Amino acid sequence: MFEIFEHSFANSPGMNWMLRNRNSERGKRWIINLMFHEGISQNGAFITSDNNGAVLFFQIQKKVFSLSNVVRTLYILSFITGIRRGIRALRYKNMVARIRPKTGWLGLLVATDQTVKGNAAAFEIKREMFRIADETNECIYVETTVPRVRLLYKAAGYIEYAEMKHPYTDLIIWFFRRDPFTYSRKK
Numbered sequence: 001m002f003e004i005f006e007h008s009f010a011n012s013p014g015m016n017w018m019l020r021n022r023n024s025e026r027g028k029r030w031i032i033n034l035m036f037h038e039g040i041s042q043n044g045a046f047i048t049s050d051n052n053g054a055v056l057f058f059q060i061q062k063k064v065f066s067l068s069n070v071v072r073t074l075y076i077l078s079f080i081t082g083i084r085r086g087i088r089a090l091r092y093k094n095m096v097a098r099i100r101p102k103t104g105w106l107g108l109l110v111a112t113d114q115t116v117k118g119n120a121a122a123f124e125i126k127r128e129m130f131r132i133a134d135e136t137n138e139c140i141y142v143e144t145t146v147p148r149v150r151l152l153y154k155a156a157g158y159i160e161y162a163e164m165k166h167p168y169t170d171l172i173i174w175f176f177r178r179d180p181f182t183y184s185r186k187k
Contacts (some may be wrong), residue, residue: 001047004054005032008111017169018089028081034072035109041066046128050070051119057129060141061103088168096143099175101161102154104139105132116143126156133180140178145171 044058075085158176
């Protein structure tokens with residue numbers, strides 16, 4: 001599962017801006033590793049049945065403290081990003097958290113294996129995320145800095161509810177919401 005995230009986000013401008021050395025494969029792995037373990041600690045890491053897609057998907061309102069993630073964050077601040085970029089990354093994370101609503105489901109690191117033809121994994125991720133959110137009657141929230149992914153989210157039924165100019169690099173962050181499907185049955 002980790003390898004899917006690693007390959008999908010290796011050249012992500014939304015992540016690479018915070019690296020001291022933008023070509024550092026080790027640095028990219030550490031940042032993805034931190035996000036991956038945040039999802040694991042929230043019981044929100046899922047892989048598709050064909051092992052070609054993965055997503056970190058958990059409820060925003062359920063906060064879980066993980067000492068190991070604190071240690072990972074300190075390591076990243078010390079050796080991967082440097083203090084200045086690390087502080088900027090933490091500020092950026094807080095800015096995004098202020099825009100994002102406080103309850104609902106967060107789709108973080110939605111990824112599919114790019115070497116596999118077809119989009120069965122992407123459809124399975126979408127179907128399962130929508131099913132879980134519909135069952136709990138909560139919204140799904142996702143963000144992207146990639147214009148192509150922005151179009152994919154719109155095509156998948158997400159509504160763009162905000163956008164923000166990235167404060168530290170030349171990017172735009174688009175925020176999306178997918179409302180739960182509600183219907184009434186006649187009795």
